[in-house]
Amino acid sequence: MAQGALMFLSLVDRDDMWTAHFRRLKPSLEVRVFPKVEPVEDVSYALVWKPPAGELLRYPHLRCVFSLGAGVDHLLSDPAFPKHVPLVRVVDPSLTRGMSEYVVLQVLMHHRRQPEFLQFQRLKKWQLLMSPDAGDVRVGIMGLGVLGSDAAEKLRPFGYQLAGWSHTRKSIAGVESFAGMDELKPFLQRTDILVCLLPLTPETRGILNRETFAQLPAGAVVINAARGGHLVEHDLIAALDSGHLKGATLDVFQTEPLPESSPLWAHPKVIVTPHLASFTDPRFVSENVVANIERIERGEAPHDTVDLSRGY
Ligand code: NDP
Ligand code: OXD
Numbered sequence: 001m002a003q004g005a006l007m008f009l010s011l012v013d014r015d016d017m018w019t020a021h022f023r024r025l026k027p028s029l030e031v032r033v034f035p036k037v038e039p040v041e042d043v044s045y046a047l048v049w050k051p052p053a054g055e056l057l058r059y060p061h062l063r064c065v066f067s068l069g070a071g072v073d074h075l076l077s078d079p080a081f082p083k084h085v086p087l088v089r090v091v092d093p094s095l096t097r098g099m100s101e102y103v104v105l106q107v108l109m110h111h112r113r114q115p116e117f118l119q120f121q122r123l124k125k126w127q128l129l130m131s132p133d134a135g136d137v138r139v140g141i142m143g144l145g146v147l148g149s150d151a152a153e154k155l156r157p158f159g160y161q162l163a164g165w166s167h168t169r170k171s172i173a174g175v176e177s178f179a180g181m182d183e184l185k186p187f188l189q190r191t192d193i194l195v196c197l198l199p200l201t202p203e204t205r206g207i208l209n210r211e212t213f214a215q216l217p218a219g220a221v222v223i224n225a226a227r228g229g230h231l232v233e234h235d236l237i238a239a240l241d242s243g244h245l246k247g248a249t250l251d252v253f254q255t256e257p258l259p260e261s262s263p264l265w266a267h268p269k270v271i272v273t274p275h276l277a278s279f280t281d282p283r284f285v286s287e288n289v290v291a292n293i294e295r296i297e298r299g300e301a302p303h304d305t306v307d308l309s310r311g312y
Contacts, residue, residue, distance in 0.1 A: 003297055004044025004061060006289075009034035009051050010068055014282070018047070021286035029293065045293055054080040063296055064088060066289050068280055070095060070147065072306050073200035073227060083308055088292055090280050091304040096150045098278030099197070102225055103141075103151040106249040106271070107160070107193055110221040111137050115247055115271060134159040140191030142207070143198035143226065144170045144177070145312075147278075151197065163187060167310075188215035193223065199312035200227035208232065213239040221247045225277040228253040233264065240269045251277040 006022065006029055008015050015033045022031050030042075034051075037043060043059045049068035056065060057080050065082070067075060067089045075081050109115065113129050120127045137160050141148045144164035152162050152175045163176040165187045170177040178187035188194070194216060198204045208224060208231040216222075222245060224231050233254055239245040249271040250264060256275055264270050292302040306312060 003028065003293075004063070005030040005032050005037075005042045006045040006047060006293070007032050007034055007037050007043045007059070008047050009055070010047075010049035013049060013068055013280075017282045018286060021282050022290065025286060025290045026293070029290070045289075047289060048075070050074045051078075053078045056080070056082050056085075064292065064302055066292070067306075068285075070278075070280075071199060071227060072312065073229070076201075076306075076308070076311055086302055087306040087308065088289075088302050088304050089306050090285055090288070091146055092280070092284050092288060094281045094284045095278050096146055099147045099225065100151045100154040102251070102273075102277040103195055103197075103223065104154050104158075106223045106225075107139055107155060107195070108158070109249070109271065110193055110223075110247055111160075115269070119268065135161070137161065138163065138190050138192045139195065140165065140187055140193070141175075141195045141197060143196065144172065144175070145197070145199075148195075148197040149175075151195065160193075161190075163190060184212075185215055188212060189217070191216055191220065193221045196222070196224045196226045196230055198226050198230060200229045201311040205229050206232050208236065210235040210238070213245055216245070218244055219246045221245065221249075223249040225249075225251045228256065233262075237263060237267065240267065245269070247271070249273070251275055 008018055008031055019031045022029050040059050041061055044061055044063045046056060046062060047066040047068060062085045065085055065087045070090045072087060072089050112131050116129055139155060139160045139162055141152055141164045144166040148164055149172055152164055152172055155162060156174050162174055163178060164170060165178045165184060169179040196208060236248060247269045251273045252275050264272055295302050
């Protein structure tokens, strides 16, 4: 089959940057920027972030959908997503590195009590606070996939007691593995700093909730760099206000951008970042997209496809 056009659809990504990289890498590839995509029959590939519901059904000759992110919940939450078309997500060292930097930064921030020092600085208060030895701090990562396993590797040199929770059991040096719902409770009970790097699926939606927080030891910290849909925000605020949780870092929210009215903005125990724990760099990821298009053109299967039966 002749090579068709690539549709680019995103309200948050720079189409000019992406098209420039595609022009450099594969001048023969026609790139159409949504909504100027007609005739839709010519479109073989779609590179998308949060397309309107049902949009992808309009393209009868789609051969592959590329998510502009590692997460695909923005696509699979649409019941009209064309499930017969392969779905490729971002798996790229630059995105993985960025996430691990974020996780290491936030774990250290909380372990070394930086939020408290920032408050003292505003008050011009010279106040010593001791931090526990890293060897006494238990970090637990929910999701030990591409991102969670790399974050664990990058945290290891600091000497934390590391564990991870995943669907299937893992064997990662220095990381205690907990698997499945039956082992969620013991995983939480041994976790002082909880890092969420799960995909958002029907099973994981709302998993950071009142019951989950109650299983964590008093004084625990929650870091959510996965999706806002994992967190029940008012349960988090209640657990922080009761003093059970000591702090939280949130990069993702139920509503993004986080509304000005959200109590999370000004909560003294919450660090807010604007969904930028990591990001898809067009310089590198355009190469992955082109390599996959060329695989498909040769009749081969693309890499980094999503298992639609699992939803991630
Ligand atoms: P992967 O698919 O590689 O890993 C997912 C992990 O979650 C796997 O270990 C999987 O277990 C585990 N998991 C999935 N469902 C369950 C479940 N029901 N119970 C227990 N464990 C489960 O994903 P990535 O690591 O690449 O990415 C994770 C998420 O991070 C993305 O889906 C995205 O939402 C988010 N993200 C956020 C970014 C940001 O800037 N804030 C940037 C990039 C990604 P198993 O291995 O056994 O299958
Ligand atoms: C992603 C994201 O899924 O940036 O890659 O959230």
